[in-house]
Amino acid sequence: MLLQAGGVADASPQDAVLGHLLVEVEEAAAAAPPEATPSPSLSSPPRPHPTQPPAPGSPTTFTSRWLRWLIYSLIWLLGVLVVRPFTFISFVTKPRSRRVPALDNPILTMKASSIAAAIRTRKLRAEDVVAAFVERIKAVNPVVNAVVDQRFADAMQDARDIDAKLDAGDESIADMPLLGVPFTVKESIAVKGLSFRGGQPVRDGEERCAREDAPSVARLRAAGAVPLCVTNTPESCLWWESYNAYTGSTLNPYDTRLTAGGSSGGEGALLGSAASIMGLGSDIAGSCRLPAFFCGVAGHKPTPAVVPWKGHAPECDDPRWPNFFTQAPMARYVSDLPLALKVLAGDKAPQLRLDEKVDLRSVRVYYIESEPSSACSDRVGAEVRAAMARAVQHLRARGLDVQPLQLAGLEDAFGSAAIAMLQLRRVHTVHYDPARPDSMHRAWPELWRFLTCRSRSTLHSVIAGVLFAIATRTPERLVRAADAHRTALGARLEAALGTDAVLLYPSLPEPAHRIGLFWCKLLNSSYLMVFNALGLPVTQVPLGLGQSGRPVGLQVAANKYQDRLSLTIGQELEAAFGGWVPPPSKE
Numbered sequence: 001m002l003l004q005a006g007g008v009a010d011a012s013p014q015d016a017v018l019g020h021l022l023v024e025v026e027e028a029a030a031a032a033p034p035e036a037t038p039s040p041s042l043s044s045p046p047r048p049h050p051t052q053p054p055a056p057g058s059p060t061t062f063t064s065r066w067l068r069w070l071i072y073s074l075i076w077l078l079g080v081l082v083v084r085p086f087t088f089i090s091f092v093t094k095p096r097s098r099r100v101p102a103l104d105n106p107i108l109t110m111k112a113s114s115i116a117a118a119i120r121t122r123k124l125r126a127e128d129v130v131a132a133f134v135e136r137i138k139a140v141n142p143v144v145n146a147v148v149d150q151r152f153a154d155a156m157q158d159a160r161d162i163d164a165k166l167d168a169g170d171e172s173i174a175d176m177p178l179l180g181v182p183f184t185v186k187e188s189i190a191v192k193g194l195s196f197r198g199g200q201p202v203r204d205g206e207e208r209c210a211r212e213d214a215p216s217v218a219r220l221r222a223a224g225a226v227p228l229c230v231t232n233t234p235e236s237c238l239w240w241e242s243y244n245a246y247t248g249s250t251l252n253p254y255d256t257r258l259t260a261g262g263s264s265g266g267e268g269a270l271l272g273s274a275a276s277i278m279g280l281g282s283d284i285a286g287s288c289r290l291p292a293f294f295c296g297v298a299g300h301k302p303t304p305a306v307v308p309w310k311g312h313a314p315e316c317d318d319p320r321w322p323n324f325f326t327q328a329p330m331a332r333y334v335s336d337l338p339l340a341l342k343v344l345a346g347d348k349a350p351q352l353r354l355d356e357k358v359d360l361r362s363v364r365v366y367y368i369e370s371e372p373s374s375a376c377s378d379r380v381g382a383e384v385r386a387a388m389a390r391a392v393q394h395l396r397a398r399g400l401d402v403q404p405l406q407l408a409g410l411e412d413a414f415g416s417a418a419i420a421m422l423q424l425r426r427v428h429t430v431h432y433d434p435a436r437p438d439s440m441h442r443a444w445p446e447l448w449r450f451l452t453c454r455s456r457s458t459l460h461s462v463i464a465g466v467l468f469a470i471a472t473r474t475p476e477r478l479v480r481a482a483d484a485h486r487t488a489l490g491a492r493l494e495a496a497l498g499t500d501a502v503l504l505y506p507s508l509p510e511p512a513h514r515i516g517l518f519w520c521k522l523l524n525s526s527y528l529m530v531f532n533a534l535g536l537p538v539t540q541v542p543l544g545l546g547q548s549g550r551p552v553g554l555q556v557a558a559n560k561y562q563d564r565l566s567l568t569i570g571q572e573l574e575a576a577f578g579g580w581v582p583p584p585s586k587e
Contacts, residue, residue, distance in 0.1 A: 097255045100140045100273045102585040107132040108274045109582075112181045112336040115277065116224065119180035122166060126159035126180030130226055133182040136275040137229065144251045144273055146266040148187045149195035149209075150229035155182065158226045176224030177339060183220060183278040184271075186264050187230040188237050189327060190214040190311040198313030199235040199244035199263075201456040214311020216280060216327045216344050223343040225278070231266025236314050237282065239460040240290055240518050240525055242266055249515055252294060253583040254550055258512040261291035264330065268295035271332050272551070273583060278340055279330035282312060285421070286507075286528025288328035289540040289555060294512035296551025296580050298334040299540040300341060300567065301531060302326055303560050306352065307344045318424045324532045332580050334541055334570040341563065351561055358568040364501035365395050365569065366405035377414065377523040378509040383546035388554055391504060391543065394576045395569070405496065405503065409489045414526030416489070417533030419482040422471035443469040490534040497536075497559040502569050504554055505530075507540060511550035531555070537563040541570040543577045551581070 103109065107129055110118070118124040134152045141147045162180050165173050173179060185191050188198035190210035202208050217227065235244040242250040242265025250265040252258040253273035260269040264281030268291025271279055281288040283301040292299035305322045312327065329340035342349045369388050370380040380388075396402045443465030449455035450462045497503065508527050518524075531538040538557040546552040556573075558566040 097257050098143050099584050099586040100143050100253050103274055103582060105132045105136070108136055108277075110277070111333050112178065112278045112331065113339055116177060116179045116181050119162070119166070120174060124180075126162040126166075126226070127156065129180055130155050130159040130182050130228070133228060133275065133277070136273075137184075137270065140253065140270070140273040140275045143256060144253050144260065144269040145248055146231045146250050146260075146269040146275075147229050148232055148247050148266070151191070151194060151227065152229070154193075155226050155228050162224070162226075173224060176222075177343060178220065178278075179224035181225045181278060182228050182276070183225045183280065184228050184267060184276040185217060185230050185280045186233055186267055186282060188233050188263075188282060188313045189217060189230075189280055190313075191217050191227050191230055194230045196230075196313055197246075198237055199233045199246070200313065200461075201235075201245070210311075212311075214327075215308035216311065219308075219343055219346055220280065220340075225343075228276070231264075231270060231279075233263045233266060235458045235461040236464070237263040237284070237287060238464040239263060239458075240286070240522070241515060242269075242291070243458065243460075243515075245456060245458055251515075252512050254296065254512070254545075257514060258550070259294065259515045259518065261294035261512065263287040263291075264299075264328075265291045265294075267330050268292055268297060271295060271297040271330060272580070274332070277332055278336060280344075281328050281330050282325065283328040283532065284325040285525055285532055288330055289507060289528055289538065290525075292330055292540040292542070293507040293553050294551065296542045296545070296553070296583075297330065297332050298337055298542055298570065298574070298579070299328060299330040300337045300563070301328050301538050302341060302345070303352070303537045303563055304535045306348045306561075306563075307341075308346075316424060320424060323535055324421055324424070334539065334567065334574040334579060337539065337570070338564070338567050341567075352563050353561075354564050354567075356564060358564055360568065360572060361399045362500060363400060363565055363569060364498075365392075365400050365402040365504065366496060366501060367392055367402065367504035368405050368407065368410070368506075370506070377526050378521065380506045381510040383511055383548065383550070383552050384506050384509060384554070387543045387546065387552040388504060388506065390577065391554060391573055394573065398572070407489070407493060407496075409485060409492070410530070412485060413489060413530040413533060414523060416482040416486040417526070417529045419471070419474065419479060420486060420533060421529075422468055423474070423479060424468075486533055490536075493534060493536070494559055497557075497562070499559060499562060500565070501558075502565050503557045504569075505538075505557060507553055507555050511546055511548065511552055527555075531557055536560060537566060539563075539566040539570040541573050542579045542581075543573060544579070545581050549584075 115129055119126050137147060159180060187195055190196045190213055192210055192213045194209060196210035197208060232242045232247050232250045234242050240262045241259045242262040250260045250269050252260045253269055264287050267279035267281045270276040272295030283289065288299040288301060304326060307327050309322050309325055309327060329337055329344060331337050331340060338354050342354050345352060367388065369385060392402055446455055446457060447462050447466055450457065455462065506527055508524050536557050536559065538555050540553060541556055542551060542553045556566040556569045
């Protein structure tokens with residue numbers, strides 16, 4: 001099909017509908033220039049859809065070249081003059097990477113579904129399972145620094161209660177899908193009685209611990225799962241490395257000189273070091289998928305509003321919040337994600353049709369090997385390209401229709417996503433003022449306190465507050481242009497995916513890097529943010545280790561409510577390439 005601004009040439013009825021949709025998008029953005037709306041282009045048969053180049057100045061290219069150059073130059077200078085020297089000195093002066101203890105209990109490598117089945121049939125006792133993971137957490141946490149607060153004694157009692165009911169023949173718990181399965185939770189999600197700050201400093205008079213479970217945690221408990229602890233996150237979950245002023249940095253179990261990612265980095269570190277089998281994180285800009293990528297495990301950002309978003313710190317009163325933010329299941333194995341997602345989705349689970357068996361060969365596969373979603377982000381490196389090539393080759397060998405995808409406007413996805421997310425109001429960070437909920441005026445005094453060494457906040461939180469404050473003055477014309485670009489880009493991608501296709505996309509240009517280095521790589525987050533901006537479900541799939549010994553993987557995205565497709569392809573790739581690989585250990 002060939003879509004053109006203002007009309008459709010040689011179009012089917014379905015194409016005409018899409019063409020009219022895009023015309024309406026242009027008309028809604030009155031201040032934005034008219035947009036050429038080409039369809040996705042596939043560079044090889046059997047589905048060649050030539051793409052028209054976007055018109056200069058259209059929403060597809062709404063950020064000017066000089067602005068891109070300025071942003072790239074500032075980040076480059078920051079990296080060369082500050083970040084890279086600091087991280088290099090830290091890297092060479094820090095002791096050699098510490099290793100997590102070796103695995104010594106076969107329970108630790110079982111899948112969550114297998115654990116629940118074994119407890120249900122009395123092949124395992126819940127108490128033994130919980131004890132195994134509690135001891136593993138105690139062994140690895142001094143190495144990776146992931147745990148903020150714990151309920152180990154209560155978890156052991158929960159496990160004993162499960163065993164007692166099963167011993168007594170109590171049938172009321174026999175059908176619980178996660179019976180006796182231990183799980184861990186990001187500290188920004190409420191677990192009754194445990195720390196619930198989202199990495200933020202506690203103000204005078206504020207409570208530090210959660211009074212009740214978040215709805216998502218309550219659903220996991222109702223399914224028989226046992227919470228063990230809450231794990232580290234950056235302040236207000238506003239960074240891609242898990243550091244805050246109170247619990248420090250979470251380290252990567254594959255090399256403790258590297259970051260575990262963020263903002264669900266504590267979950268990634270425990271899952272990667274075999275100290276957890278299932279985790280609950282969150283995702284607004286890749287916060288679940290990035291730690292999963294860096295730590296060699298799995299994560300899934302669901303279709304928006306399917307999983308409850310309440311019970312999270314920071315919370316947000318903006319009605320647009322659920323379009324970008326979601327709580328998200330994480331697991332060591334992709335094959336455990338559908339089970340967790342079904343529980344978390346509750347009464348909305350039927351919309352996802354997770355129980356329907358997917359015919360693998362009926363799934364069409366697109367891939368984008370190296371085209372970044374920001375004109376200023378890094379190009380994909382050799383290890384990630386190699387992982388993508390292996391995945392493409394395997395799926396073709398399995399008989400799937402696999403084609404490259406050229407998506408017009410992708411290079412500006414980061415800009416439109418960032419503008420949209422920074423327009424969110426009433427985000428309850430340390431900069432939030434209940435008396436003036438739509439203002440971020442507290443950000444400027446906090447910046448001054450930081451510069452004068454009087455702030456209790458971290459640099460990334462302070463800068464995020466300043467960006468939100470600046471965003472309140474974003475010209476309306478630019479906001480409309482960004483929204484038009486994002487809507488049109490989403491329409492093009494959704495048209496390509498339909499109800500039977502997935503998209504393979506790099507998670508990040510390279511595997512885990514040194515702690516602190518994200519400051520000069522922050523535009524690489526565009527690879528993750530694009531799917532939050534477009535509201536599509538996406539699965540992070542581990543593909544073993546790269547040549548450097550660091551975990552590699554990729555993202556598999558699908559259309560809205562087609563989560564089962566990305567999860568199915570993820571399980572196929574996990575089975576083919578081994579998925580999670582235990583980190584190096586000390587004997």
